[in-house]
Amino acid sequence: xxxxCNDEQLEVPEDCSLVSIIQRFNEQEGALAVAVxxxxxxxxxxxxxxxxxxxxxxxxxxxxxx
Amino acid sequence: MLSIAEQSFSSRLLTxxxxxxxxxxxKAALVASRTSMVxxxxxxxxxxxxxxSTLQVLRTLxxxxxxxxxxxxTANEAVYAAKLARELLGTPWVKLEIHxxxxxxxPDPVETLRAAEQLCEAGFHVLPYCHADPVLCKRxxxxxxxxxxxxxxxxGTNQGLQTRDFLQIIIEQSNVPVIxxxxxxxxxxxxxxxxxxxxAVLVNTAIATSSDPVATASAFAKAVEAGxxxxxxxxxxxxRNASATSPFTQFLETLS
Amino acid sequence: xxxxxxxxxxxxxDVSLTLYAKTQRDVQSALRHPAPGWQEFLALISPAAEASxxxxxxxxxxxxxxxxxxxxxxxxxxxxxNLCANECTxxxxxxxxxxxxxxLSPQQIKDEVRAIKTMGFDSLLLVTGEHETKAGMxxxxxxxxxxxxxxxxxxxxxxxxxxxxxxxxxKLGVDSVLVYQETYHRAHYGQYHLRGxxxxxxxxxxxxxxxxxxxxxxxxxxALLGLSDWRTDSALTAIHLYLLQKAYWKTRFSIAFPxxxxxxxxxxSPVSDITDKQLVQLICAYRICFPEVExxxxxxxxxxxxxxxxxxxxxxxxxxxxxxxGGYSEKSDALEQFSTEDTRSANDVAANLLAQGIEPVWTxxxxxxxx
Numbered sequence: 001x002x003x004x005c006n007d008e009q010l011e012v013p014e015d016c017s018l019v020s021i022i023q024r025f026n027e028q029e030g031a032l033a034v035a036v037x038x039x040x041x042x043x044x045x046x047x048x049x050x051x052x053x054x055x056x057x058x059x060x061x062x063x064x065x066x
Numbered sequence: 067m068l069s070i071a072e073q074s075f076s077s078r079l080l081t082x083x084x085x086x087x088x089x090x091x092x093k094a095a096l097v098a099s100r101t102s103m104v105x106x107x108x109x110x111x112x113x114x115x116x117x118x119s120t121l122q123v124l125r126t127l128x129x130x131x132x133x134x135x136x137x138x139x140t141a142n143e144a145v146y147a148a149k150l151a152r153e154l155l156g157t158p159w160v161k162l163e164i165h166x167x168x169x170x171x172x173p174d175p176v177e178t179l180r181a182a183e184q185l186c187e188a189g190f191h192v193l194p195y196c197h198a199d200p201v202l203c204k205r206x207x208x209x210x211x212x213x214x215x216x217x218x219x220x221x222g223t224n225q226g227l228q229t230r231d232f233l234q235i236i237i238e239q240s241n242v243p244v245i246x247x248x249x250x251x252x253x254x255x256x257x258x259x260x261x262x263x264x265x266a267v268l269v270n271t272a273i274a275t276s277s278d279p280v281a282t283a284s285a286f287a288k289a290v291e292a293g294x295x296x297x298x299x300x301x302x303x304x305x306r307n308a309s310a311t312s313p314f315t316q317f318l319e320t321l322s
Numbered sequence: 323x324x325x326x327x328x329x330x331x332x333x334x335x336d337v338s339l340t341l342y343a344k345t346q347r348d349v350q351s352a353l354r355h356p357a358p359g360w361q362e363f364l365a366l367i368s369p370a371a372e373a374s375x376x377x378x379x380x381x382x383x384x385x386x387x388x389x390x391x392x393x394x395x396x397x398x399x400x401x402x403x404n405l406c407a408n409e410c411t412x413x414x415x416x417x418x419x420x421x422x423x424x425x426l427s428p429q430q431i432k433d434e435v436r437a438i439k440t441m442g443f444d445s446l447l448l449v450t451g452e453h454e455t456k457a458g459m460x461x462x463x464x465x466x467x468x469x470x471x472x473x474x475x476x477x478x479x480x481x482x483x484x485x486x487x488x489x490x491x492x493k494l495g496v497d498s499v500l501v502y503q504e505t506y507h508r509a510h511y512g513q514y515h516l517r518g519x520x521x522x523x524x525x526x527x528x529x530x531x532x533x534x535x536x537x538x539x540x541x542x543x544x545a546l547l548g549l550s551d552w553r554t555d556s557a558l559t560a561i562h563l564y565l566l567q568k569a570y571w572k573t574r575f576s577i578a579f580p581x582x583x584x585x586x587x588x589x590x591s592p593v594s595d596i597t598d599k600q601l602v603q604l605i606c607a608y609r610i611c612f613p614e615v616e617x618x619x620x621x622x623x624x625x626x627x628x629x630x631x632x633x634x635x636x637x638x639x640x641x642x643x644x645x646x647x648g649g650y651s652e653k654s655d656a657l658e659q660f661s662t663e664d665t666r667s668a669n670d671v672a673a674n675l676l677a678q679g680i681e682p683v684w685t686x687x688x689x690x691x692x693x
Contacts, residue, residue: 006110025111031121033108033154038146040153058110060150063118064092065107065136066082066221066270204571234357239571317630318375321598 001053018049021057033060068266070243071158071191071212075102075130078260079290080245081283082270089119091279096127099273099283103130105161108137108147108154132193134161139174141181148185160185161215162194171221175202179209186210195247198229203236203244214240215268217248218259222271224251227258237263253282253289260293323531325565326524332561334507337364338554344368353377358611363560366607367553375603382606382635385613393683394675395638396668397445397477399620400434401647402426402465404657406451408518410504412549412582414659415451417518421657424647425457431465435472437650441642441668444685445475447500449645449659452481452520459487463494470495475686477542481519482529488536497686500542501529502580505549506558510593514549530562534570541566541575542618547601548582548592556604563612576616576638577608581623602631609635621645621662628664628671633678641671 003010005021012021018041022034034041035058041049051057068075081101086092096104104124124131133151138144141164148160162185164177173196185192191212196202198216206214216236219225226249227233237244243265250256256267269286276282341364349371352362365371366378403425406415414421426434438446446469450457462480470476477498478491488499505511508523515521533541543563545555563575579601582592596604608617618638619628632639642665644650645658664671672682 031154032111033150035146035150040149042153058150060108060110060154061118062106062121062131062133062151062154063109064083064086064120065134066084066105066268238357239568241568318379318599318602320630321602321627 001051003051003053003055003057005057006059012051016051017047018051018057019046021051022046022059025059031061034058035060068243070193073130073191075266076100077102077287077290078266078294079256079287080104080132080247080266080268081273082268083120083124083274084270085274086279089123092120092274093123093127095273095279095283096124096129098280098287100287101129103132105132105134105268105270106151107134108151130159131155131157132159132161133157134163134195135181136163136165138164138181139166139177140164141177141184144177144181145184145188148181148190149188152190158189158191160190160192162192162211165221173197173217175199178202179205182206182211183209193245198232198236200232200235200239203240207240207242211242213243213245213265215245215247218246218255219249221248223249224272225249226251226255227262230258230262233259233264234262253285256286257289257293257296260290261296263297266290323528324569325531325534325562326528328565329527329558329562332558334554334558337557337561338551340364341368341553341557344370346370346373349374353381353610360557360561360564360611363607363611364557366610367556367604371603371607372599375599375606378603378606378610379634382609383633385609386635386637389613390637392679393681394632394636395445395683395686396443396672397447397475397638397640398438398441398443398668399447399449399479399640399643399645400431400438400469400650401449401645401659402431403450403453403457403461404647404659405453405456406518407453407455408451408520409516410520411514411516412546414657419657425461426465426647428465428468430648430651431468433651434648435469439472441650442672442684443668444473445477446473447477447479447640449478450480451659452518454481454519459483459490462491466491466494466496477540479542482526483532485532485535488533488538492536492538496538498540498542498576499533499538500544500576500578501526501533502542502544502546502578503527503559503562504546506545506555506562507550510550530566531569534566534573538573540616541570541573542578543575544578544580546580546582547596547604548594550593552594552596552600552604556607560608560611563615574614574616575612576618577612578618578620579605580620598627602634605631605635621664622660624663625666629674629678632675633680639671639675639682641666641668 068078077100079101080103081099082105135144135147138147144164164174165171178194182192182194186209193213194206194211195215203214219228245266246259246264247268250269251272259267273279273283344365348365352365355362404415405423406417410416475497479500511523530541545559616637619636620640621643675682
């Protein structure tokens with residue numbers, strides 16, 4: 001199925017979990033915030049959240065800024 | 067000691083982490099600045115994303131992290147960003163920054179007030195970046211902001227306290243800390259803000275883009291301390307002679 | 323109660339010592355200060371500043387013109403009732419005084435309003451003694467609507483009310499409420515106020531806070547000069563003003579300078595005498611340290627004094643006042659609260675002002691939307 005992730009379209013398996021998407025980015029622990037369809041998903045729920053066709057996933061990190 | 071939202075901070079110099087050349091320089095500059103509160107921005111990851119080590123660096127320092135909502139153009143986006151940052155860091159602190167104007171990066175007062183109200187209600191310690199508008203600052207204070215952050219001049223311009231007359235009014239009227247943010251280009255300008263009675267200043271560009279960020283950071287630290295001491299001591303005044311006689315006040319002779 | 327709580331931290335003796343210790347150097351410093359604050363106010367009202375009165379007057383005048391132009395607002399008091407449930411040793415309306423007690427009826431009020439309008443006034447101050455049951459909110463609810471449509475500005479000086487009652491007054495269209503602490507010296511206050519609700523020092527002290535909470539447009543403060551050391555009382559009035567300005571940023575403020583004057587009844591003599599020159603010093607100190615605050619002078623003061631001092635730094639003036647209930651439409655034989663010194667007609671007072679280059683303003687043009 002198709003989902004959006006950070007402005008990219010991704011082709012993923014039907015029962016894809018959120019955590020598998022996050023792992024693609026190879027970021028350190030405690031460095032990411034994730035939202036699905038504008039709803040923030042707490043870290044504790046990443047494992048449990050499954051994705052559906054057309055879901056919009058946003059993955060944020062903190063970077064330098066004023 | 068600077069107190070914001072009932073938390074104490076040893077330094078009245080807040081710093082930003084943007085525009086530095088290298089994480090080592092960033093770290094050395096922050097240490098030299100003796101800052102105790104540092105801003106960060108949120109960014110979406112992309113495929114070509116290079117690891118940004120800012121957060122890693124900051125976690126090795128005794129500083130409070132202040133995520134900002136830079137990039138947000140509306141109240142809704144800012145609230146979203148603040149919640150993302152809270153989820154990431156587990157912190158109630160947020161620097162509310164909404165600039166739909168991408169040329170001058172001037173803050174949107176309407177969206178900022180709306181977002182501030184929502185975020186204060188959601189339990190955030192909101193530090194709103196805003197224009198040096200005394201009434202706006204009172205409105206932000208009224209909705210529960212932990213401090214106000216009026217600008218001295220547009221971001222990155224290093225023009226100093228262009229808004230000084232209004233900063234003075236804000237400082238006089240405010241019941242929450244006043245942190246002058248944006249536009250401070252030289253340590254003397256930071257000193258001036260503190261002498262006027264500002265509670266703190268935030269400096270980013272002036273340190274990050276200087277040819278020697280570490281030395282500049284140290285200079286800013288000293289300037290902020292000097293300005294604060296001077297303010298507390300009650301600075302001496304410029305001489306202005308008041309004329310002592312005038313026919314207008316002659317009637318005073320006739321009074322008992 | 324934001325300002326009252328902060329105010330209670332100030333110790334009378336400490337304030338007194340500080341102000342009496344001010345030197346000529348402090349005074350000069352205060353006069354040159356770009357943004358004089360409370361410490362500068364203390365210096366300017368101290369004995370050390372007496373010699374600098376001409377400089378103070380010069381500066382006060384310049385600030386007044388800059389802020390207010392060449393105008394002075396005219397207002398008149400209408401005493402609605404002299405019923406009073408307090409025993410105050412310095413006041414003619416004190417409850418034990420066997421005087422004829424009057425409370426104006428709606429018809430009498432209409433007559434008074436008509437008479438006052440012919441005098442030219444458009445700004446009115448309603449005054450009552452302090453009697454909650456006989457001249458309280460029920461009475462105000464009844465009479466204010468009769469009065470309000472005829473004036474562009476309506477002020478009240480009555481007993482301290484609750485925040486809710488003040489909210490109701492705001493809804494009825496009251497623009498301003500004056501409440502004077504009389505004296506900020508707690509012990510003296512207890513000696514002057516022997517019976518009645520007015521005995522409660524703190525309830526009175528918190529009144530401006532309740533007014534601020536209720537969203538009243540203007541709050542009038544003051545001390546009755548002479549009840550205690552006038553300088554220290556003024557110092558505390560000033561700090562009260564600072565604290566209130568900080569707490570209620572949308573409100574404007576006025577200061578009055580009532581000096582103890584003889585009244586019928588008890589042989590009352592003031593503790594502290596404030597001379598004419600000292601009163602001018604006080605007025606100038608306020609103007610210098612609070613450039614935006616409105617300063618008010620009543621007909622308690624003589625014509626000569628008012629003619630010289632009003633153009634200096636005063637913003638509001640009453641004229642041709644009757645300080646007993648009624649008295650405008652018919653001669654009243656009820657007792658005056660205090661005797662007035664300047665008994666000139668409103669037109670005469672206005673003419674004198676004009677002759678000095680000051681325009682008397684009768685109408686307050688600040689229209690309030692949604693009233």
